[in-house]
Amino acid sequence: MEANRTSFNxxxxxxxxxxxxxxxxxxxxxxxxxxxxxLYIILTLVVSGFGIIKKSFTGADGFTLDxxxxxxxxxxxxxxxxxxxxxxxxxxxxxxxxxxPAAYLSVRAKKPIVRRLITGGIMIPYWMxxxxxxxxxxxxxxxxxxxxxxxxxxxxxxxxxxxLYTTGAVCVSMTHILLxxxxxxxxxxxxxIDANLSTAAAVMGARPARGFVDVFLPLxxxxxFSGSLMVFVLSLGFYIAPxxxxxxxxxxMSNLIEENMNNFNSNLAAAMSLELLVIVFVILGIAFKxxxxxxVPKK
Amino acid sequence: xxxxxxxxLIIVMILPAVVIIPQAFTSLNYFKFPVEDTSFKWFEKFFxxxxxVVGLGRSMMIAVLAAVLATVIGTMGALAMNKINFKGxxxxxxxxxxxxxxxxxxxxxxxxTTFAPIGLTNSIPGLVFAHxxxxxxxxxxxxxxxxxxxxxxxxxxxxxxxxxxxxxxxxVTLPTVKTSLVSSILFAFxxxxxxxxxxxxxxxxxxxxxxxxxxxNMRTNIDPTLAVAALFMIILTLGMYIVKEVVEAxxx
Amino acid sequence: xxxxxxxLAAATAVAMTAALAGCSGGSGSxxxxxxSAGELVFVDWGGTNTDARIDAIVKPFxxxxxxxxxxxxxxxxxxxxxxxxxxxxxxxxxNCDAYWGVYAGEEGYLEPMDYDVITTKIDDAAQLEYVMGxxxxxxxxxxxxxxxxxxxxxxxxxxxxxxxxYPGKRAVWKYPVTVLEAxxxxxxxxxxxxxxxxxDRAFAKLDTIKDSIIWWTxxxxxxxxxxxxxxxxxxxxxxxxxxAKDEGSPVAMTYDGGIMIxxxxxxxxxxxxxxxxxxxxxxxxxxxxxxxxxxRIPYGSTNPEAVALMDDDLKVxxxxxxxxxxxxxxxxxxxxxxxxxxxxxxxxxxxxx
Numbered sequence: 001m002e003a004n005r006t007s008f009n010x011x012x013x014x015x016x017x018x019x020x021x022x023x024x025x026x027x028x029x030x031x032x033x034x035x036x037x038x039l040y041i042i043l044t045l046v047v048s049g050f051g052i053i054k055k056s057f058t059g060a061d062g063f064t065l066d067x068x069x070x071x072x073x074x075x076x077x078x079x080x081x082x083x084x085x086x087x088x089x090x091x092x093x094x095x096x097x098x099x100x101p102a103a104y105l106s107v108r109a110k111k112p113i114v115r116r117l118i119t120g121g122i123m124i125p126y127w128m129x130x131x132x133x134x135x136x137x138x139x140x141x142x143x144x145x146x147x148x149x150x151x152x153x154x155x156x157x158x159x160x161x162x163x164l165y166t167t168g169a170v171c172v173s174m175t176h177i178l179l180x181x182x183x184x185x186x187x188x189x190x191x192x193i194d195a196n197l198s199t200a201a202a203v204m205g206a207r208p209a210r211g212f213v214d215v216f217l218p219l220x221x222x223x224x225f226s227g228s229l230m231v232f233v234l235s236l237g238f239y240i241a242p243x244x245x246x247x248x249x250x251x252x253m254s255n256l257i258e259e260n261m262n263n264f265n266s267n268l269a270a271a272m273s274l275e276l277l278v279i280v281f282v283i284l285g286i287a288f289k290x291x292x293x294x295x296v297p298k299k
Numbered sequence: 300x301x302x303x304x305x306x307x308l309i310i311v312m313i314l315p316a317v318v319i320i321p322q323a324f325t326s327l328n329y330f331k332f333p334v335e336d337t338s339f340k341w342f343e344k345f346f347x348x349x350x351x352v353v354g355l356g357r358s359m360m361i362a363v364l365a366a367v368l369a370t371v372i373g374t375m376g377a378l379a380m381n382k383i384n385f386k387g388x389x390x391x392x393x394x395x396x397x398x399x400x401x402x403x404x405x406x407x408x409x410x411x412t413t414f415a416p417i418g419l420t421n422s423i424p425g426l427v428f429a430h431x432x433x434x435x436x437x438x439x440x441x442x443x444x445x446x447x448x449x450x451x452x453x454x455x456x457x458x459x460x461x462x463x464x465x466x467x468x469x470x471v472t473l474p475t476v477k478t479s480l481v482s483s484i485l486f487a488f489x490x491x492x493x494x495x496x497x498x499x500x501x502x503x504x505x506x507x508x509x510x511x512x513x514x515x516n517m518r519t520n521i522d523p524t525l526a527v528a529a530l531f532m533i534i535l536t537l538g539m540y541i542v543k544e545v546v547e548a549x550x551x
Numbered sequence: 552x553x554x555x556x557x558x559l560a561a562a563t564a565v566a567m568t569a570a571l572a573g574c575s576g577g578s579g580s581x582x583x584x585x586x587s588a589g590e591l592v593f594v595d596w597g598g599t600n601t602d603a604r605i606d607a608i609v610k611p612f613x614x615x616x617x618x619x620x621x622x623x624x625x626x627x628x629x630x631x632x633x634x635x636x637x638x639x640x641x642x643x644x645x646n647c648d649a650y651w652g653v654y655a656g657e658e659g660y661l662e663p664m665d666y667d668v669i670t671t672k673i674d675d676a677a678q679l680e681y682v683m684g685x686x687x688x689x690x691x692x693x694x695x696x697x698x699x700x701x702x703x704x705x706x707x708x709x710x711x712x713x714x715x716x717y718p719g720k721r722a723v724w725k726y727p728v729t730v731l732e733a734x735x736x737x738x739x740x741x742x743x744x745x746x747x748x749x750x751d752r753a754f755a756k757l758d759t760i761k762d763s764i765i766w767w768t769x770x771x772x773x774x775x776x777x778x779x780x781x782x783x784x785x786x787x788x789x790x791x792x793x794x795a796k797d798e799g800s801p802v803a804m805t806y807d808g809g810i811m812i813x814x815x816x817x818x819x820x821x822x823x824x825x826x827x828x829x830x831x832x833x834x835x836x837x838x839x840x841x842x843x844x845x846x847r848i849p850y851g852s853t854n855p856e857a858v859a860l861m862d863d864d865l866k867v868x869x870x871x872x873x874x875x876x877x878x879x880x881x882x883x884x885x886x887x888x889x890x891x892x893x894x895x896x897x898x899x900x901x902x903x904x
Contacts, residue, residue: 037373037376041397045397045406045409047413076903101305122309131525142779229396230399233396243769248725262628264892265892327799329778415634499625515596516771519599
C-alpha cells in the first residue's frame, strides 16, 4: 500500500491518480469540505450556543456554579440523568441486536426482491409520523389492546397485563422508532463488505461461524458505530415517548429541560443541556479512540 | 432460521401501522382496536380544516428541501473526515453531531435567537435552515460509515482497466455509498417531517407544519384525525419512495 | 449514477435560490403591520378552543373595530420568553394560565394590564396586574360510564383517594397544580385553609395511591384513557371531558370539589400593537362575548355578568351554578406564581423518587 503513495509524490495531477486521492490533496476543495459544514453549524447553533453556555454559569449575582452543583448533587437530576442514559443504552443494544441479523440477511440474500421486501418492511413504520407511532403503541399495549387480546386469546394469560405506562412500554416504543436508523446504518455499511472476502475465508478452510466473526463482523464495525451513535444520541433527546407512554419514574432529561424553559429557569436548563452535551462528547471521544481508525482513508 | 426471525421482526415493525391506519376510518372519537363501525367523518374533518391540508403540503416541501441540503452538507463533512488528514477530528465530529445532541428545546431557543434579528422566523427558508441543521448529524454519521468501506484501490483497479479517474469515482466509489446516500436523505427527510419543538420556535403564523398541528391538537382533542393525517403522510412518502425505486430500476 | 449527482446539485441550487429569494423578500410577520394601527397578533392554544374563540370573539372584534387579527397557535411559554429576551416580540396578546401570567409578570416579561381601557369588571381574583382573566377550566373527577355510574364512582376527593372502597386505576395530571389541592382536600383540609399548601401532607396523601395512578400530560388524554378502560377514574379538565362526552365517549364527571383554574390574557413586553391588545382584551372580557364563547365550548367564565346570561342547564354543565360553586375552589394564582418552580421540582422528585 505504501508503495503506491510514494509513487505519486511528484505530480498530483499525473494520469492514473484516483479522483478520491486527488480530492484529498487539493487545497481549495479540501478546505471547503471541512469549512462549509463547520461554518453552517457554527453560525446557526454554536454562536447562540455560547449564550447558552454563559447562561449556565450566570446567576442573579453573576458567575456561579450553583446550577451545576444542583444537577450533580440533587437526587432528582441524578436519577433522571441515569434513567436517560440507561434507557439510551438499553434501546441502543436492543436496536443493534434486533437489526443486525435482518440487515445481514438483506445484503446476503440471493434475490434482490428479498432485499427490497426486508428493507421495505422495516422502513414502512418510519414513514408514519412519530406521534402517530406512539399512539399506535398505546393501542397495542393497552389493557384491552392488541397484545393483551392476543395473549388472552392464546390462553397464555387470563387477566390483562399492565404494559402501558411502564419502562417497558417506553423502551419498546423507542426501539421501534429507532430501529430503522440502526438497520439502515448497518445495511449501508454491510453492502460495501465484499462478499468475496467471506468466500475467500471459506476457501481457506474457515468454518462459516469463524468466517463471520473474523471477517464480516470487524468490517461491519463502522456501521455498528454510526448506527449506535445515532440511536443512542437520538434516544437521549426523546421526550414524547416517555411523556405519553411512561410512568412516574420514566422522566427523561428532555422533559425536565423543557419544563424549566417554560418556568424562567433557562439557566438550569442550560446547565442540563451542557451536561448532556459533555457526556456525549466524552463517550464519543472514548469510542473514537477504539474505532477511530476506521475513519482514516484506506490505502 | 434467519428468515424466520426476520419475518417475525418485520411483522412487529409493521404492527403499529396496521393498527393505526384503520383508525382513520373509525366512527368513534377515540382509538380502539379492532375498529367496529366505520365512517369517513375524520376525513371530512381533515379536509375541512385547512390547517391540516396546507400543513401537510408545507411539511412535505420543507422536508424535501431540508433533506437535500442536509445531505449535501453532511456528505461534505463525511468526505472531509474520511479523505483529509487534519488535527482535531474528534472535535470536528463533535461539532457535526452537536445539533442532534443538544436538547431540541434548547436548539429551538438558540435558533430563535439567531434567526429573529435577521427576519428568518415565520419563513419557509428559516424552517428549511433549521431542519437542515437537525438533519446534518444523521447524514454525517451515515455517510461516514458508508465511506469507511470505500477502498481507493478499487478505483485504481478500475483505472488500470482503462477508466478515467472521474469515471472511476462515479462507477466504483459512488455506487458503494449509494445506499448510505439514500439512507441519509431518508433520515433527514423524516427528521424534518417529525420535528415539532424547534419548528414551534422558528415558525410563525403563516408557516405551520403538519406535525405542529398534530401536536397542538393533542392538548384539546386527540381524535382519529391524527390517523388520517398519518395515512396521507405514509401514502405521500411511500409514493416518493416507490417512484425512486422505479426510476432506479429503469435506469439499470 | 451521474444522474444522482446532477439532480442533487440542481436541487441544492434550487434550495439556495429559494432561500435567498425568501430572505430578501422579507419574512412576513414582523414586516408589515408592526406598530400600525390596524393589526393584532393573537395567540391561543389551538384546536377547538381557538375555533370557538375565533367564532365568538375574534371575528366580531374584527368587524366592530376594523383591526385585522392574525391568529397564531399554540400558546408557547418558552417562545414568549425567548421573544422578550431577544427584544423581538411578535405577539400582542396571548392566552395563558393565570398563575403563569402572574409569575411572568413578576419576572418582568409582560406589559401591565391597562385598566383605563379594560373597564369590564370580572371576578376580583381574576383581575390582576398583569393578567386579565378569561375562561375557567376545572380539575374534576371523571369516570368511565361503561363501568360506573354517578353512584358507584367516587364523588369527592376523599373517595377518589380511597383505593379500598374505590379500587381501580386513576388517571392523574402529571403536574402539581390542582393535584396537590385535591390531595389536601381528600385528607380533610377545608377550602379556606388550603393555602399556603402543606406540601408534606399533600405528598404523603398522594403516596397512598401512587401505585394506582397512571399519569397524563396532555389535556385530551384522560378521556381516551377512560374510554378504553385503561383508567377507571381520572382527575381531568372539565372542558375536555364535557366535549368528549358530547361526542359520544363513555365518560362523565362531577364538579364536586372541583378546582377551578383561570386562564387569561397577557400582553408580552414590547408587544408591537399594545394598544390594540388592550382593546381586544376589553372586548373579549365583556359579558356577551364571554357568554358566546362558553356557549360554544364548555369553559366557565370569569365574568359574573356572563354567567348571569346563561340558562340553568349551561351553568350546571360548566360547574358555575351556585350549588356547585359552594363545593368548588379557585386555584390561588398568587401562591402558584410564587412557588411554581420549587413545587414543580419537588413534585418531579416525588415522581421519580
